[in-house]
Amino acid sequence: xxxxxxxxxxxxxxxxxxxxxxxxxxxxxxxxxxxxxxxxxxxxxxxxxxxxxxxxxxxxxxxxxxxxxxxxxxxxxxxxxxxxxxxxxxxxxxxxxxxxxxxxxxxxxxxxxxxxxxxxxxxxxxxxxxxxxxxxxxxxxxxxxxxxxxxxxxxxxxxxxxxxxxxxxxxxxxxxxxxxxxxxxxxxxxxxxxxxxxxxxxxxxxxxxxxxxxxxxxxxxxxxxxxxxxxxxxxxxxxxxxxxxxxxxxxxxxxxxxxxxxxxxxxxxxxxxxxxxxxxxxxxxxxxxxxxxxxxxxxxxxxxxxxxxxxxxxxxxxxxxxxxxxxxxxxxxxxxxxxxxxxxxxxxxxxxxxxxxxxxxxxxxxxxxxxxxxxxxxxxxxxxxxxxxxxxxxxxxxxxxxxxxxxxxxxxxxxxxxxxxxxxxxxxxxxxxxxxxxxxxxxxxxxxxxxxxxxxxxxxxxxxxxxxxxxxxxxxxxxxxxxxxxxxxxxxxxxxxxxxxxxxxxxxxxxxxxxxxxxxxxxxxxxxxxxxxxxxxxxxxxxxxxxxxxxxxxxxxxxxxxxxxxxxxxxxxxxxxxxxxx
RNA sequence: GCGCCCGUAGCUCAGUCGGAUAGAGCGUCGGCCUCCGGAGCCGAAGGUCAGAGGUUCGAGUCCUCUCGGGCGCGCCA
Numbered sequence: 001x002x003x004x005x006x007x008x009x010x011x012x013x014x015x016x017x018x019x020x021x022x023x024x025x026x027x028x029x030x031x032x033x034x035x036x037x038x039x040x041x042x043x044x045x046x047x048x049x050x051x052x053x054x055x056x057x058x059x060x061x062x063x064x065x066x067x068x069x070x071x072x073x074x075x076x077x078x079x080x081x082x083x084x085x086x087x088x089x090x091x092x093x094x095x096x097x098x099x100x101x102x103x104x105x106x107x108x109x110x111x112x113x114x115x116x117x118x119x120x121x122x123x124x125x126x127x128x129x130x131x132x133x134x135x136x137x138x139x140x141x142x143x144x145x146x147x148x149x150x151x152x153x154x155x156x157x158x159x160x161x162x163x164x165x166x167x168x169x170x171x172x173x174x175x176x177x178x179x180x181x182x183x184x185x186x187x188x189x190x191x192x193x194x195x196x197x198x199x200x201x202x203x204x205x206x207x208x209x210x211x212x213x214x215x216x217x218x219x220x221x222x223x224x225x226x227x228x229x230x231x232x233x234x235x236x237x238x239x240x241x242x243x244x245x246x247x248x249x250x251x252x253x254x255x256x257x258x259x260x261x262x263x264x265x266x267x268x269x270x271x272x273x274x275x276x277x278x279x280x281x282x283x284x285x286x287x288x289x290x291x292x293x294x295x296x297x298x299x300x301x302x303x304x305x306x307x308x309x310x311x312x313x314x315x316x317x318x319x320x321x322x323x324x325x326x327x328x329x330x331x332x333x334x335x336x337x338x339x340x341x342x343x344x345x346x347x348x349x350x351x352x353x354x355x356x357x358x359x360x361x362x363x364x365x366x367x368x369x370x371x372x373x374x375x376x377x378x379x380x381x382x383x384x385x386x387x388x389x390x391x392x393x394x395x396x397x398x399x400x401x402x403x404x405x406x407x408x409x410x411x412x413x414x415x416x417x418x419x420x421x422x423x424x425x426x427x428x429x430x431x432x433x434x435x436x437x438x439x440x441x442x443x444x445x446x447x448x449x450x451x452x453x454x455x456x457x458x459x460x461x462x463x464x465x466x467x468x469x470x471x472x473x474x475x476x477x478x479x480x481x482x483x484x485x486x487x488x489x490x491x492x493x494x495x496x497x498x499x500x501x502x503x504x505x506x507x508x509x510x511x512x513x514x515x516x517x518x519x520x521x522x523x524x525x526x527x528x529x530x531x532x533x534x535x536x537x538x539x540x541x542x543x544x545x546x547x548x549x550x551x552x553x554x555x556x557x558x559x560x561x562x563x564x565x566x567x568x569x570x571x572x573x574x575x576x577x578x579x580x581x582x
Numbered sequence: 583g584c585g586c587c588c589g590u591a592g593c594u595c596a597g598u599c600g601g602a603u604a605g606a607g608c609g610u611c612g613g614c615c616u617c618c619g620g621a622g623c624c625g626a627a628g629g630u631c632a633g634a635g636g637u638u639c640g641a642g643u644c645c646u647c648u649c650g651g652g653c654g655c656g657c658c659a
Contacts, residue, residue, distance in 0.1 A: 032600095037598090043602070052639065172658075291656090294655075317584075317585065328657085356587070360586070362586070383587070453621090462619095503598080533614085537623090539617075543618060581621065
């Protein structure tokens with residue numbers, strides 16, 4: 001199924017054979033053996049460092065060992081040349097036939113080509129987006145959302161059991177601020193002039209309809225009433241309305257979470273007390289006084305005894321407060337309950353996708369998961385760096401205070417879901433990303449998504465023509481077609497790139513880096529475009545050859561396979577493999 | 583002051599659990615449309631991989647330090 005995995009098996013078999021003959025000691029660590037395509041094609045199709053890695057343990061010179069391995073590998077099926085290169089690489093050239101044979105493999109697997117069992121069904125909880133329900137998603141939220149969603153697709157494809165999760169932060173002070181903001185709007189609507197929106201509240205227009213709905217339902221009964229009466233219902237109305245809006249924003253991006261967990265409900269169900277009791281039993285909770293924060297002058301600093309979690313026992317810098325001085329639980333305390341909840345629901349790999357500004361929170365949360373999961377659960381935090389917005393090359397500063405917020409949905413509607421998602425995945429998550437609204441709207445060739453989609457559309461176009469010419473176009477039938485005619489270097493290069501897809505999936509999943517798909521597809525599309533253009537200069541390289549139905553069928557099989565891989569990659573990214581460009 | 587992230591071509595960035603002569607797009611310069619879709623292709627120029635040590639057969643990749651940039655640093659989330 002996977003040529004790279006096959007070659008790894010060949011190497012492993014060679015090592016085993018040498019062990020059998022006493023040329024190599026038993027009990028070798030084979031982990032570090034890698035199998036990869038060499039950067040320089042002159043070195044062949046596959047290379048292994050096995051001799052270099054094993055030399056020390058085997059107490060032999062790498063080149064000598066490489067020769068031995070080469071001897072074992074020589075003659076293995078499909079390998080037409082084995083060479084040893086200093087300082088001890090074994091390079092291998094594969095028969096063209098082996099690459100061609102990937103075509104029916106792809107065609108039979110179809111949408112499953114590249115699927116693997118890296119995850120072995122391991123349950124993973126992927127939490128992403130989780131924006132505060134105090135307003136719609138803005139464009140900055142889009143990055144982590146797309147990243148988390150594509151990662152979920154990728155991990156699912158790699159054999160994990162993925163739960164896509166959204167944590168609703170509906171329990172804290174920011175909800176009270178929103179409640180007051182809604183009440184402010186409520187007073188405005190009823191003509192009870194409250195003046196300008198006070199500092200610290202949310203001047204969002206999106207809260208006006210929330211207030212309006214309350215007026216329609218309850219009239220003026222909350223007017224002049226004390227805050228403790230309306231604070232909760234107003235906050236709840238705000239959260240509900242904003243979550244409706246956020247779900248719309250997510251839908252516009254093509255994102256669907258499996259589980260929405262409410263912080264408020266966790267608190268109401270006493271889950272914080274449960275989590276803390278759990279930690280208390282392990283002696284990880286105590287009352288103490290923290291030292292003042294360093295490097296920042298705090299005028300109102302007073303040493304206060306607080307309930308603390310002993311996160312330093314797990315590598316954190318200081319222990320972390322669980323209760324505020326007013327007795328309320330901290331956000332961290334709720335997060336303990338939440339992560340314990342995720343663990344109890346069965347996940348042993350937790351992924352949190354956060355903005356880069358939460359970097360300071362990573363250590364304590366990992367400490368918490370270690371403690372709560374008793375070492376069985378692992379937390380991976382992926383921080384997404386900022387999106388730098390530009391408009392025609394000019395930096396665009398978002399400012400909540402000035403109301404200059406670029407809403408995610410507006411951008412998605414303007415540039416399209418596909419463009420937005422693809423661009424968000426053209427950087428690794430921990431590097432900042434530049435996003436130019438105008439360039440992206442221009443849909444110019446600066447936009448790699450079109451390059452890839454164009455390749456897919458071109459293949460579809462060939463198939464439309466083939467259909468008209470009466471050629472066989474059914475993938476199942478094309479999987480049976482003789483492929484010997486595919487022998488041009490450009491064709492074989494395309495097939496080699498295509499055959500790298502399963503390996504790419506594994507690597508991307510292993511490192512939680514869906515952006516690798518974007519770069520892979522760009523390269524694959526490039527190999528295809530190059531071949532296409534060759535056909536313009538050399539008519540015998542065209543895909544549809546009126547006088548040669550056999551070769552035409554072989555080429556259609558190749559194209560169908562490439563199309564399948566492009567479509568599979570785009571699907572993981574959540575981008576549509578379009579059949580036509582407009 | 584401390585912690586985390588980043589520093590690769592003029593610009594924006596890739597670089598496979600360390601692998602051989604470091605790649606792509608954009609920009610610049612020069613070519614390719616009677617013909618399956620030119621939103622494409624081919625070529626050229628462009629690099630002390632921030633700097634210095636270290637580990638290794640081998641370092642852009644791992645470790646230490648320095649410099650530069652970003653984010654964060656009780657009772658906000």
